[in-house]
Amino acid sequence: METEIQQVEQKSEADSVKGKKLTTKRGTKPPLNFLAILNDANKIQMIDASSPDKLCDKLYAGKYYVDKKLNKNCFVMFARKLSISWENSIYWKWNKEKDTTGEDIEVAELQEVCWLHIQGKIQTIDLSPGTKYEIVFVVKITGKGNVRQFSMTLEIILPSLKSLTRNESLNEKPIEEWFGIQAGEFLMSPENVGEITFKLGEYSSYWKTGLIVKCAIIRPKNY
Structure with missing residues (x-):
């Protein structure tokens, strides 16, 4: 899973989140392609990647969001x-x-x-x-x-x-x-x-x- 996330990060234009290890204190990793989806939606600059937990909390609400229980992409x-x-x-x-x-x-x-x-x-x-x-x-x-x-x-x-x-x-x-x-x-x-x-x-x-x-x-x- 981590390898897949890193591949998405390498394709993303968001320098602020490139190369970060996105594992939260809760042990949750954002799902596959989440950075590419946010980038396509012009939302990538709105995301605070300084804390993985803040990042996941942001993903749990919005037009693109992540099902918090299942960690699956939703729209x-x-x-x-x-x-x-x-x-x-x-x-x-x-x-x-x-x-x-x-x-x-x-x-x-x-x-x-x-x-x-x-x-x-x-x-x-x-x-x-x-x-x-x-x-x-x-x-x-x-x-x-x-x-x-x-x-x-x-x-x-x-x-x-x-x-x-x-x-x-x-x-x-x-x-x-x-x-x-x-x-x-x-x-x-x-x-x-x-x-x-x-x-x-x-x-x-x-x-x-x-x-x-x-x-x-x-x-x-x-x-």
């Missing part, structure tokens, strides 16, 4: 990075909310739409190999909305173009609370290196209101 794709059909001021409204990190983020609130379709894409190259992942949409239902009456269609399309589809009813979901809807799960194997597309939608002729979309999370499946 968050906020609503602005998702493709939302009919996304204009007539059908959707953008609001600001505080994330768990204290950062202001934008969430998309559905005003009224018939064709509900939300989609995201991610390259899997930086996910942890041999790990079972799930993709989860994080949403909220408003007290005045009717979207709770509908069943969502969820789909992930793997790099092989294999499509995995499921349905989930919102009928018993909480009101005014964030909750997750799993789009699907997959094993991070050589066959799944490439682009994965994930979708949430409801395509009946009925008008839907009152759904708030926060983000999609790509994280290890708890088992």
Whole structure:
């Protein structure tokens, strides 16, 4: 593991963290490719590498983060990075909310739409190999909305173009609370290196209101 980290460090342009031995007092090593991921996200200069423990604490929160228990790479794709059909001021409204990190983020609130379709894409190259992942949409239902009456269609399309589809009813979901809807799960194997597309939608002729979309999370499946 240490050899792999050193290889990533040699490729990184971050002089402040090159050559450091990244083992924390807790015995935790950051996962493979973490420096390259931060560098691609233009976040490398934001990281304090003076202490490995500080470094790991920083990695445990953010758009790219590390699952603290499993030490696996995870990603968050906020609503602005998702493709939302009919996304204009007539059908959707953008609001600001505080994330768990204290950062202001934008969430998309559905005003009224018939064709509900939300989609995201991610390259899997930086996910942890041999790990079972799930993709989860994080949403909220408003007290005045009717979207709770509908069943969502969820789909992930793997790099092989294999499509995995499921349905989930919102009928018993909480009101005014964030909750997750799993789009699907997959094993991070050589066959799944490439682009994965994930979708949430409801395509009946009925008008839907009152759904708030926060983000999609790509994280290890708890088992």
